[in-house]
Amino acid sequence: xxxxxxxxxxxxxxxxxxxxxxxxxxxxxxxxxxxxxxxxxxxxxxxxxxxxxxxxxxxxxxxxxxxxxxxxxxxxxxxxxxxxxxxxxxxxxxxxxxxxxxxxxxxxxxxxxxxxxxxxxxxxxxxxxxxxxxxxxxxxxxxxxxxxxxxxxxxxxxxxxxxxxxxxxxxxxxxxxxxxxxxxxxxxxxxxxxxxxxxxxxxxxxxxxxxxxxxxxxxxxxxxxxxxxxxxxxxxxxxxxxxxxxxxxxxxxxxxxxxxxxxxxxxxxxxxxxxxxxxxxxxxxxxxxxxxxxxxx
Amino acid sequence: xxxxxxxxxxxxxxxxxxxxxxxxxxxxxxxxxxxxxxxxxxxxxxxxxxxxxxxxxxxxxxxxxxxxxxxxxxxxxxxxxxxxxxxxxxxxxxxxxxxxxxxxxxxxxxxxxxxxxxxxx
Numbered sequence: 336x337x338x339x340x341x342x343x344x345x346x347x348x349x350x351x352x353x354x355x356x357x358x359x360x361x362x363x364x365x366x367x368x369x370x371x372x373x374x375x376x377x378x379x380x381x382x383x384x385x386x387x388x389x390x391x392x393x394x395x396x397x398x399x400x401x402x403x404x405x406x407x408x409x410x411x412x413x414x415x416x417x418x419x420x421x422x423x424x425x426x427x428x429x430x431x432x433x434x435x436x437x438x439x440x441x442x443x444x445x446x447x448x449x450x451x452x453x454x455x456x457x458x459x460x461x462x463x464x465x466x467x468x469x470x471x472x473x474x475x476x477x478x479x480x481x482x483x484x485x486x487x488x489x490x491x492x493x494x495x496x497x498x499x500x501x502x503x504x505x506x507x508x509x510x511x512x513x514x515x516x517x518x519x520x521x522x523x524x525x526x527x528x529x530x531x532x533x534x535x536x537x538x539x540x541x542x543x544x545x546x547x548x549x550x551x552x553x554x555x556x557x558x559x560x561x562x563x564x565x566x567x568x569x570x571x572x573x574x575x576x577x578x579x580x581x582x583x584x585x586x587x588x589x590x591x592x593x594x595x596x597x598x599x600x601x602x603x604x605x606x607x608x609x610x611x612x613x614x615x616x617x618x619x620x621x622x623x624x625x626x627x628x629x630x631x632x
Numbered sequence: 633x634x635x636x637x638x639x640x641x642x643x644x645x646x647x648x649x650x651x652x653x654x655x656x657x658x659x660x661x662x663x664x665x666x667x668x669x670x671x672x673x674x675x676x677x678x679x680x681x682x683x684x685x686x687x688x689x690x691x692x693x694x695x696x697x698x699x700x701x702x703x704x705x706x707x708x709x710x711x712x713x714x715x716x717x718x719x720x721x722x723x724x725x726x727x728x729x730x731x732x733x734x735x736x737x738x739x740x741x742x743x744x745x746x747x748x749x750x751x752x753x
Contacts, residue, residue: 427740461738495738496701496712533705534732536744592732593747 373617374414374482377406377448379610380560381580383458384442385435386424391583391596394604399442401629402581402610407447413612414481416448419560419578420456420492420525422472429463436471452479456525456560457492465493476503478510483617484519491526491539498540508548519620522549522557527577529570532588537562546570554620562588563596564607565626576624579609605629665689671700671713671735674742683752685728693719701737704750710736725752 382399392398406416423435436459443451455468455475465475475490487510491499499507514520522528528542539545549555555573563580564587583596584607600606605628614623669691670677683689693702695713702721703710711719734747 425738425741425743457738462740492738495699497736497738530705533703533736534734536734536736540736592730592749594744 372482373615375411375612375614377409377413377416377610377612378419378558378578379406379416379581380419380578381421381456381563381582382418382439383421383424383580383582384439385426385431386582388583388596389599391599393599395582398581398605398608398629399439400445401605403443403445405627405629405631406610407445409612412448415450415452416446417452417523418443418454419523419558420454421458421560421580422453422456423459424582425458425462427462429467432459432463432467433471436467440471452488454488454523454525455490455492457495457497460490460493461495464495465490468493476506482615484521484615485514487520487522489522489524489528489545491524491528491542491545496540497526497536497538499542499545504541504544504548507545511548511552514552516551517553519615519617520549520552520555521615521622522555524557524559526561527559527568527575528557529568529575531562531566531568532594535588535594537588537594546573549573556620556622558613565611574622576622578611579607579626581608581610581629584608666692668692668694669702671695671702671746673697673740674735674746676702676733676735676746676748679748681748681750683725683750685725685752688722688724690720690722693721695719698739699737700735700739700746702733703736704731704733706731707750712737725750728752 379402384399386395422439423432426432426435453472455465460468460475468475475493476488478485478487487507489499489507490503491497494500526539527537528539528546531537550571550573553572557573557575559575559577562577563583563585564577565579566577568575585594585596597607609626609628611627612625665687667681667689671693672695693711693713695715697715699715700713701710702713707723707725709721709723711721713719729752731750731752732747733750735743739746
């Protein structure tokens with residue numbers, strides 16, 4: 336008998352707890368032979384460490400630690416945690432950029448989960464083509480496999496003109512060529528790969544080429560950041576899900592002339608901020624998203 | 633007076649016609665609006681640009697500091713603005729209203745507030 340995390344949580348909510356789960360003969364959260372287990376991961380995004388703007392977030396240095404504590408408090412730890420860019424807030428000073436990245440690493444080092452993955456946003460990488468990010472976090476684009484899902488991290492920020500670039504597109508094409516057409520594929524990017532709001536710089540100049548490469552694959556889902564809010568969009572059969580920020584929310588796409596951050600509401604602190612867990616049902620290539628707040632109401 | 637024209641007369645008439653056409657083009661070119669815009673950290677000067685619907689315009693950009701971009705997605709025009717060079721975009725606004733343009737090359741601390749408005753009447 337195999338139970339998934341949701342069933343496990345239901346059981347623990349009923350009072351049986353881990354004792355019940357472990358006491359049932361043959362009951363396990365591990366897959367059987369030849370099976371791929373369902374699992375979940377946590378996406379955090381746009382933490383902008385180093386940002387200073389009390390009008391939009393008077394707790395700029397406290398919000399990320401609170402989110403880390405919230406992840407640590409999850410009843411079952413995720414298989415991995417990913418930060419989808421803008422780890423730090425931009426600065427023209429390269430030394431200050433590295434200092435912010437080191438501080439960020441120290442803060443997220445408090446995560447219980449040791450399987451933590453990073454990717455840059457334009458605030459981290461666009462002014463030095465990803466130089467500081469590579470020094471402190473490693474490659475800006477890469478792929479990895481986890482329990483039957485092929486994950487691809489695309490860098491659409493190290494080029495200040497918001498291009499993925501031909502070299503990376505060639506790499507993507509070669510990486511995809513190794514996958515079957517019905518492979519479970521999840522793509523992480525920072526910017527949207529489609530033209531969500533080009534007048535607000537919410538686009539990737541050659542994103543259409545990446546989508547074209549992904550289109551022949553029947554099970555592709557994209558998770559991204561950049562726009563500081565939850566948003567869901569389809570390009571053909573490919574779903575794109577943006578995540579909330581952990582520093583300030585931005586207005587809905589094109590809802591007002593400028594994309595100015597939403598002001599802090601003292602009566603509802605941390606409103607619009609948060610992170611998400613993504614439950615992967617690998618056999619169905621299905622991803623259930625649960626949005627979680629920085630602090631519980 | 634002879635009705636037939638000599639080869640020299642034909643050439644003179646042709647030259648005059650070409651000169652006239654060129655003069656006409658010159659008058660047309662002089663009447664077309666050219667607006668100079670400076671892109672500096674982190675503002676376009678001017679940031680509000682008044683245009684007329686149906687009237688061609690050329691925007692001439694310079695950037696004295698770092699590489700910038702100009703992008704007006706509503707009119708599908710953009711250009712890189714490289715220091716030391718003049719970047720030009722020529723287009724004819726085909727709709728009236730106010731339209732945001734922005735710097736679309738990440739250029740530093742104030743990049744995200746570097747935008748302006750095309751006001752088309």
